[in-house]
Every structure is written in C-alpha cells, then in structure tokens.
Amino acid sequence: GQQLNQSPQSMFIQEGEDVSMNCTSSSIFNTWLWYKQDPGEGPVLLIALYKAGELTSNGRLTAQFGITRKDSFLNISASIPSDVGIYFCAGQGSGTYKYIFGTGTRLKVLA
Amino acid sequence: DSGVTQTPKHLITATGQRVTLRCSPRSGDLSVYWYQQSLDQGLQFLIHYYNGEERAKGNILERFSAQQFPDLHSELNLSSLELGDSALYFCASSVAVGETQYFGPGTRLLVL
Numbered sequence: 151g152q153q154l155n156q157s158p159q160s161m162f163i164q165e166g167e168d169v170s171m172n173c174t175s176s177s178i179f180n181t182w183l184w185y186k187q188d189p190g191e192g193p194v195l196l197i198a199l200y201k202a203g204e205l206t207s208n209g210r211l212t213a214q215f216g217i218t219r220k221d222s223f224l225n226i227s228a229s230i231p232s233d234v235g236i237y238f239c240a241g242q243g244s245g246t247y248k249y250i251f252g253t254g255t256r257l258k259v260l261a
Numbered sequence: 262d263s264g265v266t267q268t269p270k271h272l273i274t275a276t277g278q279r280v281t282l283r284c285s286p287r288s289g290d291l292s293v294y295w296y297q298q299s300l301d302q303g304l305q306f307l308i309h310y311y312n313g314e315e316r317a318k319g320n321i322l323e324r325f326s327a328q329q330f331p332d333l334h335s336e337l338n339l340s341s342l343e344l345g346d347s348a349l350y351f352c353a354s355s356v357a358v359g360e361t362q363y364f365g366p367g368t369r370l371l372v373l
Binding site: 181183185190191192193194195198238240242246247248249251252253254 | 263265267303304306309317349351358359361362363364365366367369
C-alpha cells in the first residue's frame with residue numbers, strides 16, 4: 151500500500167544527543183501525526199499537527215508541520231535510553247479521511 | 262494506556278486454522294481500524310469500520326474478514342492461516358471518521 155517516506159530508516163545516537171527525523175510525501179497533507187512504538191507494543195500518539203507551519207512540543211519532543219504541507223519533522227532533545235523505539239509519522243491528505251503511515255525510523259540510544 | 266483494548270495478547274496456532282481477534286475501542290469512539298505489522302515492517306492498513314458499517318478496505322486478504330458489532334467492539338477473523346500471516350495485529354479507534362487514531366496494544370499471532 152501507499153506509504154510516506156521517512157528518514158533516516160534507523161539511527162544510533164549517544165545519550166544526551168539531539169535527534170532529528172522527517173517524513174515526506176509527494177502530495178499535500180492536512181494533518182500530520184507522530185507516533186512512537188516500543189517493541190511489541192502498540193503505537194502511542196506523541197504529537198498531532200493540523201496547520202502548515204505549526205510547531206508543537208510535548209516535553210523533549212518538538213514536531214513541525216512543513217510549510218509546503220508535504221513534510222513534517224520530529225526532533226527529540228537530550229535523548230535518553232527510553233527514547234528507543236520506532237517512530238512513525240502518519241499523514242491525512244486533502245479530501246480524504248484516510249491516514250497513510252510512514253515506514254518508520256528506528257532509534258537506538260547508546261548509554 | 263490509550264483506552265483501546267485487544268484480546269488475546271498472544272495467539273499461537275497452526276496453518277489452516279481460523280482465529281478471531283477482538284478489539285474494544287475507546288469509550289465514545291465510533292471508528293475502528295485494523296492494521297497488520299509484520300516483523301520489522303510498517304503498519305499495513307487492513308479495514309475500517311464506522312458505527313457498525315464497513316467504510317474502507319486496504320490490503321486485506323479474502324481469507325480475512327471483520328465486523329463491528331452494535332456495542333462498537335470489532336472482531337477480525339483470519340481463516341486458512343498461513344505461515345506468512347504471523348504478525349502483530351493492531352486495532353485503532355477514533356471518535357469519528359478521519360480523526361486522530363489511538364492504537365491498542367496489539368495481538369501477536371504466530372502461525373506454526
């Protein structure tokens with residue numbers, strides 16, 4: 151099925167470092183969602199974005215709705231070991247209620 | 262805790278068998294979505310129900326079917342199981358069509 155492109159696919163970082171990941175699409179979206187999935191668990195909603203240019207924070211996490219409406223970014227500051235997991239973006243296009251999920255970014259934090 | 266519940270948490274069965282996965286949405290949510298996630302893969306959308314009626318189908322095999330009951334819980338039926346059906350199956354719910362989806366903890370299915 152159709153999916154968004156997320157990058158990077160995976161990353162190893164040192165504890166305390168900042169992390170950036172992004173999601174891109176060839177079409178315009180009206181809503182972007184970011185989820186985190188711990189191993190063997192269901193995805194948990196982190197941040198929801200509804201407006202182009204919107205910047206929203208949730209603790210050490212900050213996400214932005216790209217002004218072109220074709221991309222979104224998630225930043226994690228001062229990473230800690232429990233940030234390990236898979237981060238998924240999901241986008242909802244114009245004129246549709248369906249969400250398309252990204253391929254995921256696998257984050258591993260080295261203590 | 263998202264408020265979405267799924268049972269069972271784990272299921273081990275044999276090829277050719279049939280299983281039923283159950284999902285209870287968050288209180289007040291009318292939409293239920295089913296997803297399949299194979300090992301180290303992304304989420305593949307299977308099917309969406311809204312207030313008891315099927316709204317959309319994704320990459321769902323003909324051997325799979327689902328329904329949403331009047332109390333809004335949903336069941337995903339998987340039949341003639343094959344080894345490749347081994348995966349995590351998630352349901353998600355939302356208040357209405359197109360609203361933010363909240364995921365359950367998933368059912369891990371292993372077909373031997």
